[in-house]
Amino acid sequence: xxxxxxxxxxxxxxxxxxxxxxxxxxxxxxxxxxxxxxxxxxxxxxxxxxxxxxxxxxxxxxxxxxxxxxxxxxxxxxxxxxxxxxxxxxxxxxxxxxxxxxxxxxxxxxxxxxxxxxxxxxxxxxxxxxxxxxxxxxxxxxxxxxxxxxxxxxxxxxxxxxxxxxxxxxxxxxxxxxxxxxxxxxxxxxxxxxxxxxxxxxxxxxxxxxxxxxxxxxxxxxxxxxxxxxxxxxxxxxxxxxxxxxx
Amino acid sequence: xxxxxxxxxxxxxxxxxxxxxxxxxxxxxxxxxxxxxxxxxxxxxxxxxxxxxxxxxxxxxxxxxxxxxxxxxxxxxxxxxxxxxxxxxxxxxxxxxxxxxxxxxxxxxxxxxxxxxxxxxxxxxxxxxxxxxxxxxxxxxxxxxxxxxxxxxxxxxxxxxxxxxxxxxxxxxxxxxxxxxxxxxxxxxxxxxxxxxxxxxxxxxxxxxxxxxxxxxxxxxxxxxxxxxxxxxxxxxxxxxxxxxxxxxxxxxxxxxxxxxxxxxxxxxxxxxxxxxxxxxxxxxxxxxxxxxxxxxxxxxxxxxxxxxxxxxxxxxxxxxxxxxxxxxxxxxx
Numbered sequence: 352x353x354x355x356x357x358x359x360x361x362x363x364x365x366x367x368x369x370x371x372x373x374x375x376x377x378x379x380x381x382x383x384x385x386x387x388x389x390x391x392x393x394x395x396x397x398x399x400x401x402x403x404x405x406x407x408x409x410x411x412x413x414x415x416x417x418x419x420x421x422x423x424x425x426x427x428x429x430x431x432x433x434x435x436x437x438x439x440x441x442x443x444x445x446x447x448x449x450x451x452x453x454x455x456x457x458x459x460x461x462x463x464x465x466x467x468x469x470x471x472x473x474x475x476x477x478x479x480x481x482x483x484x485x486x487x488x489x490x491x492x493x494x495x496x497x498x499x500x501x502x503x504x505x506x507x508x509x510x511x512x513x514x515x516x517x518x519x520x521x522x523x524x525x526x527x528x529x530x531x532x533x534x535x536x537x538x539x540x541x542x543x544x545x546x547x548x549x550x551x552x553x554x555x556x557x558x559x560x561x562x563x564x565x566x567x568x569x570x571x572x573x574x575x576x577x578x579x580x581x582x583x584x585x586x587x588x589x590x591x592x593x594x595x596x597x598x
Numbered sequence: 599x600x601x602x603x604x605x606x607x608x609x610x611x612x613x614x615x616x617x618x619x620x621x622x623x624x625x626x627x628x629x630x631x632x633x634x635x636x637x638x639x640x641x642x643x644x645x646x647x648x649x650x651x652x653x654x655x656x657x658x659x660x661x662x663x664x665x666x667x668x669x670x671x672x673x674x675x676x677x678x679x680x681x682x683x684x685x686x687x688x689x690x691x692x693x694x695x696x697x698x699x700x701x702x703x704x705x706x707x708x709x710x711x712x713x714x715x716x717x718x719x720x721x722x723x724x725x726x727x728x729x730x731x732x733x734x735x736x737x738x739x740x741x742x743x744x745x746x747x748x749x750x751x752x753x754x755x756x757x758x759x760x761x762x763x764x765x766x767x768x769x770x771x772x773x774x775x776x777x778x779x780x781x782x783x784x785x786x787x788x789x790x791x792x793x794x795x796x797x798x799x800x801x802x803x804x805x806x807x808x809x810x811x812x813x814x815x816x817x818x819x820x821x822x823x824x825x826x827x828x829x830x831x832x833x834x835x836x837x838x839x840x841x842x843x844x845x846x847x848x849x850x851x852x853x854x855x856x857x858x859x860x861x862x863x864x865x866x867x868x869x870x871x872x873x874x875x876x877x878x879x880x881x882x883x884x885x886x887x888x889x890x891x892x893x894x895x896x897x898x899x900x901x902x903x904x905x906x907x908x909x910x911x912x913x914x915x916x917x918x919x920x921x922x923x924x925x926x927x928x929x930x931x932x
Contacts (some may be wrong), residue, residue, distance in 0.1 A: 498645060499685040501672040503699035503746045510673075513698075517689045596688045598726035 361575070368568050376569035385554035386573055389535055392466060392550060396473040396534040397527060400481045405523070408485030409515070413494065430479035434539025437475050441544050445471065462544060469545035473534040476541075481530035488522020489515070521589035528585035535578035551577065600750045600782040604651030604661070606634070606641045612649065613637050613806035619750075619782035621656075624773065626785045626797035626814070629829060634806040635786040639752045642784070643679045644672040655750055655782075678748030680756040680772075684739035686727035692738050693723040699746025709745060717741050717771065733764045737771070744775055751776055751783040758788060769796055790818070790830055802826050819912070821848065824920040834891030835916070836866065838926045845923050847913040851881065854893040859909040866891060870906040873898055882906060 410416050445451045445462035462468045500510035538552040551574045559567040600619040613634035619625045627635045640646045653661040660675050662668040686695050696710050714720040717737040757765040776783040787793035794814040801811040810822040821827035832848035858865045868886030880898045884891045893908050917923040
């Protein structure tokens with residue numbers, strides 16, 4: 352029952368959509384531009400999380416940072432802050448009149464109403480999900496595995512490539528998939544700092560505001576189709592990888 | 599030759615030890631839990647920092663705190679460490695685990711196959727580690743170390759928790775491989791019999807201090823101090839005469855024979871306070887001269903509370919300061 356209830360919104364979406372409405376909505380001029388924006392910004396967001404979040408998660412899992420509880424509390428704080436509040440605070444942090452904003456301006460970047468701003472907002476909304484998930488994935492690995500790899504002649508980076516990352520991969524994939532879904536659906540912070548360029552969530556919002564619920568539904572379906580396959584694929588792959596290890 | 603003269607800080611004390619193990623020689627580090635045995639092995643392997651001292655293997659300095667300071671990283675030390683957890687990589691097959699330490703240019707298929715046959719795991723090369731029994735996993739871990747070409751073997755109670763027969767067969771494998779390859783090998787052992795079966799020399803460590811090093815029978819039969827005697831299993835210390843501050847004889851439960859045989863050692867007579875079954879024989883608590891002595895005997899010779907007379911065979915003697923002393927001239931029945 353709970354399972355059905357949780358799936359209820361998706362079922363309602365499918366029930367209320369007709370192929371003609373989908374076709375009409377998606378073939379309108381410029382209708383797919385937000386999709387492209389969301390995919391591009393989502394890909395950049397994932398790359399940023401992979402490059403910066405993975406080492407941070409590893410350091411947190413291995414106790415390699417001073418005051419580890421403070422780092423965890425910081426991540427939890429950004430996880431628990433309502434996205435709308437994050438957006439408001441980002442304006443005060445990276446807006447054009449702030450020192451960070453002025454520094455960004457020297458690099459010809461702006462964290463307000465730009466593609467860069469969209470990525471920044473998505474990173475803030477998705478990062479805690481990825482880092483905490485990746486930290487859990489690394490924590491599951493016995494540090495003696497890495498020690499053993501080094502005792503067998505591997506330098507630390509080689510041990511990470513041959514042992515740590517393959518062992519953490521199923522958990523990292525799941526964390527990345529969740530972060531992807533969060534980035535794709537990021538709205539609260541995005542609407543404050545990056546109203547333009549439109550991504551899919553803002554397209555749904557403005558369509559809803561301008562032409563009503565029925566017109567927005569096809570874009571909701573597009574968002575689901577874009578956001579969900581990666582988590583599902585990651586789940587299936589993780590389950591298979593864990594199954595292979597069990598022999 | 600493996601040489602280690604090191605001081606390593608632990609939370610409550612500093613481990614100070616000097617070990618020299620020749621090529622092909624096997625040394626057992628024996629001592630109670632928390633004595634610093636594993637810390638010493640980890641210092642040799644480069645896994646924990648050394649406060650001061652030097653570690654060298656085959657003439658190559660691995661660690662030196664004297665100028666010029668040296669700390670060869672773990673991956674370049676050529677030291678193999680086996681622990682209680684085999685730490686097989688769960689995402690690799692047995693063959694993948696065995697080949698792990700082979701360099702990129704080393705094909706090694708033949709050596710993998712022949713080693714797998716020698717270890718009795720030839721039929722498991724395509725299995726995942728999760729499917730292996732404890733003994734099989736330890737064989738794979740040993741094979742992985744040997745294929746990686748380590749220059750010294752460090753064994754940190756690797757077979758604790760396995761059954762006796764399996765432990766014996768795995769220890770036998772390590773002994774034969776270490777002998778074949780003339781590797782210096784150090785075993786950390788919690789059980790004396792295991793240490794004796796493995797080692798040419800036994801080193802007794804207690805709270806970070808090496809108390810005695812020597813051939814196993816010498817350490818067991820002639821402990822250098824009362825503390826060593828306690829650690830190797832002497833359970834009772836009986837004075838030679840009425841003087842309580844005089845020398846005492848160490849009584850090992852296994853070095854006791856029934857009856858009075860003064861020509862073999864020290865005769866102990868007293869009351870049997872308790873009898874317990876112990877393996878194929880019996881264990882008695884003998885109260886003699888106010889001291890409780892445990893004796894293991896083949897047969898129960900009296901009832902509880904009855905008179906019991908036994909002989910402690912050639913017991914070691916200790917002075918009031920705990921150091922070993924020569925046996926008194928005349929040992930008489932107590």
